[in-house]
Amino acid sequence: MLTVQNLYKQFGSLVAVRQFSLTVGKGETVVLMGPSGCGKSTAIRVINRLIEPDEGSVLLNGVNVIGLNADELRDVRKRIGFVFQHFNLIGRLTALENVMLGMVMSGMQQDTARDKAVEALTKVGLESHLQHKPGELSGGQQQRVGIARALAYEPELMLWDEPTASLDPILVREVLVVMEDLARNRASGMIVVTHELPFALRVADRIVLMDQGSIVEEGEPSRVFVRPVSEIGGKYKELIEYQMNTSAQSLYGND
Numbered sequence: 001m002l003t004v005q006n007l008y009k010q011f012g013s014l015v016a017v018r019q020f021s022l023t024v025g026k027g028e029t030v031v032l033m034g035p036s037g038c039g040k041s042t043a044i045r046v047i048n049r050l051i052e053p054d055e056g057s058v059l060l061n062g063v064n065v066i067g068l069n070a071d072e073l074r075d076v077r078k079r080i081g082f083v084f085q086h087f088n089l090i091g092r093l094t095a096l097e098n099v100m101l102g103m104v105m106s107g108m109q110q111d112t113a114r115d116k117a118v119e120a121l122t123k124v125g126l127e128s129h130l131q132h133k134p135g136e137l138s139g140g141q142q143q144r145v146g147i148a149r150a151l152a153y154e155p156e157l158m159l160w161d162e163p164t165a166s167l168d169p170i171l172v173r174e175v176l177v178v179m180e181d182l183a184r185n186r187a188s189g190m191i192v193v194t195h196e197l198p199f200a201l202r203v204a205d206r207i208v209l210m211d212q213g214s215i216v217e218e219g220e221p222s223r224v225f226v227r228p229v230s231e232i233g234g235k236y237k238e239l240i241e242y243q244m245n246t247s248a249q250s251l252y253g254n255d
């Protein structure tokens with residue numbers, strides 16, 4: 001469904017992404033991980049052209065997104081949902097209105113947009129919060145509105161840029177449960193940039209590891225985190241072992 005080929009992006013003299021190639025199949029969940037600043041956000045933002053690449057192509061069902069004009073891009077973006085770290089909700093609008101807004105602005109009938117928005121908000125468990133404004137919702141609920149806004153279009157592809165990074169650990173779990181559900185449901189292909197190892201371990205079909213702008217390793221979690229071939233992969237393996245051992249020892253002792 002998605003084929004990204006040889007992306008290259010430079011900011012001034014800094015090469016943020018180089019030789020970045022990736023495929024995502026229909027309904028597949030790809031988790032993109034790597035150290036802070038390695039180019040993950042830049043890479044996924046190029047896919048829907050929030051950032052313009054210097055080189056490379058992004059083929060969505062055979063159509064190169066990079067070559068599209070503004071009108072064509074607007075249509076393609078309806079098939080690509082994007083969930084940001086900061087929810088970017090409009091404070092004076094209700095949850096329902098926040099989800100409806102983009103659809104109505106792109107010319108959809110109010111009633112159709114409302115039905116789609118209610119359906120999406122129900123999928124993320126917010127059917128009883130339709131009339132709440134962002135200020136009346138927890139961070140986790142606000143992010144679920146952000147997810148519903150992307151889901152309402154029934155996108156073929158969802159891009160997630162650290163969707164839990166600004167939440168406390170309890171709210172993180174609330175959002176991860178929704179994300180895991182969507183990943184298992186396989187309605188959309190997903191590229192998820194996240195540092196949440198449990199999510200990656202539980203639902204990723206494929207892990208893609210980046211370091212200094214490039215992909216250094218990819219494969220199933222059971223291979224990448226057990227028999228890594230890159231330095232970064234080795235660090236994740238050590239981290240998982242450390243977290244498993246320390247949690248178990250702290251709770252149950254050494255026996």
Ligand SMILES: Nc1ncnc2c1ncn2[C@@H]1O[C@H](COP(=O)(O)OP(=O)(O)OP(=O)(O)O)[C@@H](O)[C@H]1O
Nearest residue numbers: 011014015016034035036037038039040041042043
């Ligand atoms: N608009 C920009 N102008 C200049 N430099 C940028 C810009 N956006 C990103 N960069 C730089 O490009 C590099 C890659 O940034 P990017 O945000 O893609 O990394 P990341 O892996 O997503 O990091 P994090 O996990 O911290 O979000 C970094 O060195 C960053 O400072």
